[in-house]
Amino acid sequence: MTDLDTFFPYRLAATAEAFSRNLVDVYGRQYGLSREEWRLLFLLSAGDSVTSLDLSRRTTLDKVQVSRASQRLEDKGLITRQIAPNDRRLRLYTSTDAGKALFNTILPQVQARTQDILSAMPEGDLEALHRGLSALATAIGDIAPEGS
Amino acid sequence: MTDLDTFFPYRLAATAEAFSRNLVDVYGRQYGLSREEWRLLFLLSAGDSVTSLDLSRRTTLDKVQVSRASQRLEDKGLITRQIAPNDRRLRLYTSTDAGKALFNTILPQVQARTQDILSAMPEGDLEALHRGLSALATAIGDIAPEGS
DNA sequence: GGATCGTCATATCAATTGCAACCGGAAGGC
DNA sequence: GCCTTCCGGTTGCAATTGATATGACGATCC
Numbered sequence: 401m402t403d404l405d406t407f408f409p410y411r412l413a414a415t416a417e418a419f420s421r422n423l424v425d426v427y428g429r430q431y432g433l434s435r436e437e438w439r440l441l442f443l444l445s446a447g448d449s450v451t452s453l454d455l456s457r458r459t460t461l462d463k464v465q466v467s468r469a470s471q472r473l474e475d476k477g478l479i480t481r482q483i484a485p486n487d488r489r490l491r492l493y494t495s496t497d498a499g500k501a502l503f504n505t506i507l508p509q510v511q512a513r514t515q516d517i518l519s520a521m522p523e524g525d526l527e528a529l530h531r532g533l534s535a536l537a538t539a540i541g542d543i544a545p546e547g548s
Numbered sequence: 549m550t551d552l553d554t555f556f557p558y559r560l561a562a563t564a565e566a567f568s569r570n571l572v573d574v575y576g577r578q579y580g581l582s583r584e585e586w587r588l589l590f591l592l593s594a595g596d597s598v599t600s601l602d603l604s605r606r607t608t609l610d611k612v613q614v615s616r617a618s619q620r621l622e623d624k625g626l627i628t629r630q631i632a633p634n635d636r637r638l639r640l641y642t643s644t645d646a647g648k649a650l651f652n653t654i655l656p657q658v659q660a661r662t663q664d665i666l667s668a669m670p671e672g673d674l675e676a677l678h679r680g681l682s683a684l685a686t687a688i689g690d691i692a693p694e695g696s
Numbered sequence: 697g698g699a700t701c702g703t704c705a706t707a708t709c710a711a712t713t714g715c716a717a718c719c720g721g722a723a724g725g726c
Numbered sequence: 727g728c729c730t731t732c733c734g735g736t737t738g739c740a741a742t743t744g745a746t747a748t749g750a751c752g753a754t755c756c
Contacts, residue, residue: 407590408662408666408678409564409567409568409571409662410587411681411685412563412564412567412681413564413565413567413568414608414685415560415564415681415684415685415688416557416560416561416563416564416565417561417564417608418608418685418688418689419557419560419561419684419688420557420561422688422691423557434712439558442555452734452735453734460562460565460566462714463734463735463736464713464714464715464735464736464737465713465714466735467734467735467736467737468712468713468736471736487721487722487734488720488721488722489720489721489722489733489734489735490734490735491734491735514556514557516691517684517687517688517691518556518684518687520686520687520690520691521680521683521684521686521687522683525679525680525682525683525684526680526683526684527680528676528677528679528680528683529676529677529679529680529681529683529684530556530680531673531676531677531680532669532673532674532675532676532677532678532679532680532681533559533560533563533677533680534673535669535670535673535674535676535677536563536567536665536666536669536673536677537559537562537563537566538668538669539665539666539668539669540563540566540567540570540665541566542668543570543664543665543668582742600704600705601704610744611704611705612705612706612743612744612745613743613744614705615704615705615706616706616742616743619706635703635704635751635752636750636751636752637703637704637705637750637751637752638704638705639704639705
């Protein structure tokens with residue numbers, strides 16, 4: 401167990417990063433979005449307006465990252481930011497038509513790449529991965545409830 | 549499938565990151581090592597001298613990252629860097645006594661934290677995770693052999 | 697042997713990130 | 727009403743990272 405390759409957390413991180421790199425190659429290299437921008441666009445394109453609070457809760461991004469990523473998305477005309485009417489400290493983020501169009505262009509490609517990879521796995525292993533990952537996420541949450 | 553939480557690559561990345569954060573909390577917050585520094589120390593403390601080529605091959609770090617991380621480790625007195633005798637372009641990295649001592653202090657704590665988390669998983673799920681992760685790593689390697 | 701090409705380490709510069717201060721705005725006490 | 731405290735978002739600055747260029751070295755071909 402003194403070899404890094406066999407050290408589980410490292411294998412997990414390396415695999416996740418490799419997967420992620422593959423997808424960044426789709427939405428980043430071709431469309432110039434960073435990972436954070438893609439995540440935000442993903443959440444916003446689902447439908448209606450979302451507050452910044454929702455965003456940082458539903459991503460692993462902190463408020464500075466949300467602020468800067470959304471600024472760039474706004475500069476690109478993909479989203480708009482308004483001040484929330486009930487609490488003027490909050491922002492309401494909304495995807496523009498251009499943003500939704502871009503999202504609808506990219507999503508199938510990302511899904512296709514994802515499918516390419518996942519369907520290359522032997523039968524049953526994907527289910528095993530799902531099972532294991534869910535259990536791990538739960539375990540991490542239980543062990544370290546403090547988080548950020 | 550329009551929810552980020554259910555989007556598999558995201559779940560994988562988020563879980564890996566959460567796990568990693570937990571470990572960084574051990575070697576980083578308490579001993580001031582970055583993830584890269586910890587990885588290098590890990591590899592070097594195993595035993596004898598290692599060339600920079602080995603290092604970047606056995607981590608996901610490129611040579612610039614190796615160069616920088618090892619510089620910091622040298623500044624802290626944890627490793628030494630010599631010029632390789634057979635190829636004077638290469639560097640030979642060796643862990644100092646201080647480096648090994650620090651590693652021997654940290655490793656048990658990292659392993660303990662890892663065990664805390666993994667053993668909180670229900671019976672069988674860890675094996676499933678191993679299986680799935682290996683299959684996924686293979687699939688990624690097959691799909692995108694170019695990599696870096 | 698000398699020219700040329702590929703490779704490794706490092707330097708340099710721009711872009712990104714993290715941290716902490718700051719600026720409104722809200723909430724609660726008085 | 728005000729004043730204090732807390733909270734969300736932004737901004738500035740320092741440290742880090744990434745991309746690219748430079749310089750040193752080794753290997754190959756002539």
